[in-house]
Amino acid sequence: PxxxxxxxxxxxxxxxxxxxxxxxxxxxxxxxxxxxxxxxxxxxxxxxxxxxxxxxxxxxxxxxxxxxxxxxxxxxxxxxxxxxxxxxxxxxxxxxxxxxxxxxxxxxxxxxxxxxxxxxxxxxxGGEAPEAAPASRRRATPRRRYAAALLAIVALAAAVGGGIWALTRPHSAAPATAAPTPRPTEVQRPTATATPVIVIAPTDTPRPTVAPTAAEIPTDTPTPPASTPTPTQAPTRTPQPPTLTPTATHALHPAPTLLSPPNEMHFEPQEAIVLRWTDVGPLADDEWYVVRIPHERGEEVGVTRDTQWQVPAYVWLLRPPSGRLFWSVSVRVRASEGIPGNADLWPAAGAESAPRSFVWLAGTRTPTPTPTP
Known part of the structure; x- marks a missing residue:
């Protein structure tokens, strides 16, 4: 076959x-x-x-x-x-x-x-010398592939578990000791709230009124020269009408009406500023017009018996950065121990005018000699 x-x-x-x-x-x-x-x-x-x-x-x-x-x-x-x-x-x-x-x-x-x-x-x-036998390549069977995949999954799970353990192990008990440390700082907070207590309110407390003697009554009515008062250490404040009660020998005067300059008027550094107001009637021998100009370093006080008053040149140096200054006028009774620098503490003899403001512009100011009385 x-x-x-x-x-x-x-x-x-x-x-x-x-x-x-x-x-x-x-x-x-x-x-x-x-x-x-x-x-x-x-x-x-x-x-x-x-x-x-x-x-x-x-x-x-x-x-x-x-x-x-x-x-x-x-x-x-x-x-x-x-x-x-x-x-x-x-x-x-x-x-x-x-x-x-x-x-x-x-x-x-x-x-x-x-x-x-x-x-x-x-x-x-063909005549060449025999070479070394090539290594047999083992084919990747499905069983071997599954085994390799299983090993990779086990290694990945071990790496993830080790990372989680490393993150959670050393930091569990450390913050417990640092928690009580901020408590002492809370005890000091009430001390900070005690500092804003305002104790500077001398305008509402009148000084004892002393009856003037005949020796202190002025004999003439010339306008006293503008003295250089010492600014007080009180902060800048808006003038407020006083609530003091005058003595029995003085009648209450109405509040003066401010005439000039107009509100918010601007002045150059070299320009002289004269404040004017209306007459409130005859003044007693111990009654004076008191002009108040608050600023950042305290308060400028002027005393006069006339219905006008020139702002001193050095007030230009005390103006705030905006240059805006407020002013008001009232009638007060001069105390026997009082001096013009403390005129804002004299007893009031009438209501205080509503405040006005003017702006003293910045620039270069040439010093001018202060007039002598």
Whole structure:
């Protein structure tokens, strides 16, 4: 009887091995049974070849599942042939190595090990010295892949757990000792609230009234020269009408009406400022007009019996950055021990006028001599 090898070798042009690889082992067995190969000898190889080719042409392509199994079988057979080629190379049978590697590449052209063995066998058969056997490359099976993935997950979990432990371990008890430290600072807060207690309110406390003597009554009514009063240490304040009650020997005068300058009038640094107001009626011998100009360093006080008063030139140096100064006029009773610098503490003999303001502009001021009385 004729075998497949005999038919393949004796019928050039008929791709028997290619047909077997394409159809798969199952379809190959079916075709061989269909042409009567099993249990029936052929008298001529042409009889077998013609029947086989006719059956292969009418069989059609195998199903997809069969193709997948066929590819797996081809890869398995190629790996087995590559291992056989390795064993033959150890024995020095390079012709056998070339045959086995070539058949493995026909089954699986992507088999790298079979390609290396075929290349080495070709070189050795061509007269070159044999090289060292290439290391077999182990394919990554699904089991190995699962094991590698499991190891990676375990390593990642260990790294995350170690990081969390390192963050939470040393800092759990440290803040407990530092918590009571801010408490002493809360005890000192009431001391800070005690400082704003306003104790500078001398305007509402009158000094004892002393009846004037005949020696202190002035004999003439000249306007006293503008003296240089010492500013008090009280902060800048807006003049307020006094609430003091005059003595029984003085009648209450109405509040003076401020005439000039108009409210919010601007003056140059070299310009003289004269304040004018209305007459409130005849004044007693011990009654004076008191002009008050508060500023940042205290209060400027002027005393006169006339209805006008010139602002001293040095007040320009005491003005605030905005240059705005407020002024008001009232009638007060001069005490026996009083001096013009303390005229704002004299007992009031009438209501105080509503305050006005003027703006003394900044610039360069040439000092002027102070007039002598």
């Amino acid at each position: 004729f075998s497949r090898t005999d038919a393949t070798m004796r019928r050039p042009g008929i791709p028997w091995r290619r047909a077997e690889d394409r159809l798969g082992p199952e379809m190959w067995q079916i075709l061989m049974r269909g042409v009567g190969y099993e249990g029936k000898p052929f008298s001529d190889f042409r009889e077998f070849a013609d029947a086989f080719v006719q059956a292969a042409q009418t069989a059609g392509p195998p199903p997809r599942e069969s193709r997948r199994k066929r590819r797996q079988e081809q890869r398995r057979r190629a790996q087995a042939l590559a291992q056989q080629a390795r064993a033959a190379a150890r024995l020095g049978q390079w012709g056998r190595v070339a045959e086995l590697a070539g058949h493995a590449l026909r089954l699986n052209p992507k088999d790298a090990e079979a390609r290396q063995w075929l290349r080495r066998a070709t070189r050795v058969l």
